[in-house]
Amino acid sequence: MLIKRPDDVQPSDITPRSIFRDRRRFMRDSAGIATAAMLGAGGLSLLGTRAARALATDKDAKGQKLEGVVESIYRTDEELTPYSDITGYNNFYEFGTDKRDPARYAGGFTPRPWTVKVLGECEKPGEYGYEDVVKPHRLEERIYRLRCVEAWSMVIPWVGVPLGDVLARFAPTSKAKYVAFRTVFRPEEMRGQSRPILDWPYVEGLRIDEAMHPLTLLAVGLYGEVMPNQNGAPIRLVVPWKYGFKSIKSIAAIEFTEEQPPTSWNLAASREYGFYSNVNPDVSHPRWSQRRERRIGELFKRETLMFNGYADQVAGLYAGMDLKANY
């Protein structure tokens, strides 16, 4: 099987071009929206609300609105997956293994008040409240593709803050080579945790450069609204170029480590789920092909893209690595 060799995609020649292109698209889009706003309302006064007007909405959404969200340059023109599908079709085994279980059973989960423990190789460890983690940052709407390891995908308008900005405030030391994440263990609220499907609580991890990458998001909402419980309230990871299970939900602890941290699905089946778990159409899951995916809402499958279509931005992170061995 042919694998795109990482060494022919240099970070130096690719990343700037992509950012350049994104900026151009951003400027073009912004200009278009701004012009439309001006023509429509006949005044410059409306320019200030441009960002808010462009944010994704869905008539089915009925959560609490998030204030002060701005558009990010990280978006896609692809059709958004409806709110009802994003919130009704979830893999969140803490609430059950059926995709409808999280929507059914996450109602009793209490995401507020919420604290995040920060541990390990950093200068500012401690227990931070939700507000302490999120408030210092500007909320951005980012429209990302989500590719599940089960070969289905969605397009989701997340709201969140870049993880790298948050992590930087904890001042990781030079020993911080990895970042480990842990969710809560609350079997009384998460009925799925009363059975040993996985080794609870769910844990995940990223290499520090993956964690600091501008695409990596700490999400607190979707469709401009507060994160629904079944999607990982109040705060979750979104790493769009990796399979969905890497994006741990309901984060309760962040630890900077020197060694590669354990991850839940890898512990459950190491041959099937590696630490990296980058979306890669050329590396099959041992039991099924990753070459195609079904976009929720579409009848036929579509081709899966390398790094879920984010190769321009992230291929450089893996330059020289054998992606077949480091699946």
Added chain:
Amino acid sequence: MNRERRVAAIKTGLFATALAPFTALVVAGFTDELGANPVETITHTTGEWTLRLLLATLAITPLRHVTGWVWLTRLRRMTGLFAFFYLMLHFTTYAVLDASLDLAYVVEDVADRLYITAGFAAFVMLVPLAATSTNAMVRRLGPLRWRRLHRLVYAAGICGVLHYLWLVKADLREPLVYAGILAILFAARLPAVVKWMQARRSKGAGRRAAPSAS
């Protein structure tokens, strides 16, 4: 005559029951209730009903041994053909909507993915069984050869259960229930077990007969 009518009524009931999951799928399709991933819902539902009806087919003979109801055997063909009906829907959904009728894709899947290999094997084994299900075919093959051929159903049952067992990600409970039932149905075919069931029944029949004799 009365007995004939009763069997006919039971068969009609069986037909309606076995068709119900299909009807429910069609209704759900028209009322947009197949969920976020309708193709997955159709694939899983038709797959589950294939297995259930296959196990039901395999349950008929042991059930006859336990109850002594000879007419049960007359439901076997319809049950088996309904299993095949759901299998055809299951396979067609896969071939058209998952594989986009791309033969190379199907070949790679069958060769590389163990759970698809198992599922495909079950499909291939059940095709001749469905094709030889008519009375005319029984006559043409002769009962002995026909019966020998139809032993393939056991292998198909094993492959079907493996197909399910090998595709789930972490929660093995449901496929293990099917595996357990299949194991029981196999055990119920051991000569010693059959003898024991028949002996138990005739003893029970004797007990029931006793009061009316006195």
